[in-house]
Amino acid sequence: MHVDGSCHCGAIQYEAEIDPDAAMICHCTDCQTLSSTAFRVNAPANAKDFSIIKGNPKEYVKFGESGRRRAQGFCSNCGTQIYATSAEEPRTIFMIRVGTMTQRAKVTPKIQAWHRSSLKWLGQLSEIPALEKT
Ligand SMILES: [Zn+2]
Numbered sequence: 001m002h003v004d005g006s007c008h009c010g011a012i013q014y015e016a017e018i019d020p021d022a023a024m025i026c027h028c029t030d031c032q033t034l035s036s037t038a039f040r041v042n043a044p045a046n047a048k049d050f051s052i053i054k055g056n057p058k059e060y061v062k063f064g065e066s067g068r069r070r071a072q073g074f075c076s077n078c079g080t081q082i083y084a085t086s087a088e089e090p091r092t093i094f095m096i097r098v099g100t101m102t103q104r105a106k107v108t109p110k111i112q113a114w115h116r117s118s119l120k121w122l123g124q125l126s127e128i129p130a131l132e133k134t
């Protein structure tokens with residue numbers, strides 16, 4: 001599936017060919033902290049199918065629980081997270097943050113990873129009073 005996206009300030013723009021059937025939610029505690037919210041939603045693209053067409057993301061390298069070093073690409077101006085990939089070359093897969101995609105409403109996650117650390121209120125979302133606007 002062809003997608004395009006950008007960070008909030010527009011300094012970074014990309015295009016990619018993602019696999020929507022591999023879109024996933026990650027409930028790991030690193031995703032909670034790095035996103036400063038409840039979970040992240042990602043979809044993978046092969047490195048050859050992911051192009052930064054504007055700007056130059058900054059990368060923060062973290063150690064995953066597996067011990068692998070993972071580069072987290074984000075906009076150094078507005079802080080929007082764009083992708084994660086291997087910190088080492090060659091990079092084969094980019095996990096793209098679905099919330100930055102123009103087509104995000106069309107990408108439905110197919111699986112939830114690290115569910116053991118998911119925030120328990122997520123299961124009660126439909127019971128929380130909802131406003132169409134603030
Ligand atoms: Zn930005």
Ligand SMILES: [Zn+2]
Nearest residue numbers: 026027028031
């Ligand atoms: Zn995670």
